[in-house]
Amino acid sequence: RKKAKAISYAKIIWFGEHSVVYGKPAIALPLYNVDVHTNLTTETSGQTIDCRYFSGPIDEMVDNLKGVSVLIHQLLTIFNAQKINFHLKIESKIPSERGMGSSAATAVAIVRVFFKLFEAPLTRNRLLELANIEEKITHGNPSGLDTATASSEVPVWFVRHQLNEQIDFNLSNAFMVIADSGIKGKTGEAVSMVHDRLIDEPETATPLINQLGQIAKAARQALSSTDEVKLGKLMTQSQYDLAKLGVSTKALNAFCQIAIKNGALGAKLTGSGLGGCMISITQNQVAAQKVATALRKAGATQTWIQPFKNYNFSI
Ligand code: MEV
Incomplete structure (x- = not known):
């Protein structure tokens, strides 16, 4: 060809x-x-x-x-x-x-x-x-x-x-809002920082890693029972753990708080952190637009709104 x-x-x-x-x-x-x-x-x-x-x-x-x-x-x-x-x-x-x-x-x-x-x-x-x-x-x-x-x-x-x-799930009304902090994420740096913390401070870092794994398992459970409220809570809990690991930023923490204050069910950073994006979950599209608007006002350089129903198909 x-x-x-x-x-x-x-x-x-x-x-x-x-x-x-x-x-x-x-x-x-x-x-x-x-x-x-x-x-x-x-x-x-x-x-x-x-x-x-x-x-x-x-x-x-x-x-x-x-x-x-x-x-x-x-x-x-x-x-x-x-x-x-x-x-x-x-x-x-x-x-x-x-x-x-x-x-x-x-x-x-x-x-x-x-x-x-x-x-x-x-x-x-x-x-x-x-x-x-x-x-x-x-x-x-x-x-x-x-x-x-x-x-x-x-x-x-x-x-x-x-x-x-x-995996297959059904969250037919929920929406995902993604907001870019406009700051470059630093994958290599964030990954090696977590690595160093696990070596230097295993007594605090290891339980955080374990808990993040437990949260992912609980999220799969919540997905299978279409429990959006629980998913939101699990996202916010992940954010606390990721922040304790040291990979969040002031801007990302602020975005999470603004998203929740404006009606999101939960919010967290996504990806390696130290910059990059935040994601949040809302009950419906109107709520998603409200959250996205608030985030742009707070300095997000770009937002994306994605319906979870796009993911509703069986394998
Ligand atoms: C980067 O997108 C995600 C990390 O978990 C690193 C990795 O999975 O290789 C931070």
Whole structure:
């Protein structure tokens, strides 16, 4: 083939960021309307890429795209196509470094588009294994949750090295409100900070990680019984634990309080923290709009409102 296209999604971690790195379960959602599109063509000369941070030959790519460049070279090696001409265009609606999985989604869409170009079958495991090459370079010690969610059509229940299970639930009236603090999240820094705390202060940090895992389990229970109020409470409880771990920020704490004051059932940071986004749950759309408006007034640079009913389909 001479041309191929592929997509992937932004991810929102609902429960279990950080604790997922230590083998606890997590629940994450793909965001269908916040996506990445890749377009690959061989009707060109040279090997070039066009994306948010860089436009030009792949061998001149900037340092913070090292993961992408290593991944592309790996894909060319797999297809014994090191010498082909290609142009790869990456269009992303995902803000970068905001805990929405922009790097994972980019890696997933790149792997997919090369496999499509070469008309090669791609299993889910192979897709994740390859996309995680980029994630390891970009983030150090990723759990794999981000790539698992960016490549999923449905919510995922994820346990590192074990499970990547699709889950089904029915929250027909509830809405999710996401607010961007406008501050870059620092995944690598946040992950190593939690790692250091577990070594330096295990007596306080270990129970927090365990509790975050217990909350994810309780959330799955609440999802199966459509208990939105309980889900909200569990989100707020996660936020307390994440703040105690040291990964929240003043802005994120303030957003959570504003969301709850304006009617949200619960709120927490999402992703690695130290910047990035907050998510909250509301009973209905009117409540979601009220929360989003209050958050923008309080300084959120962008908000997204997503109905949970989008996720109502059976596997
Ligand atoms: C980052 O999106 C989520 C973390 O749990 C790290 C990881 O799972 O690799 C903080």
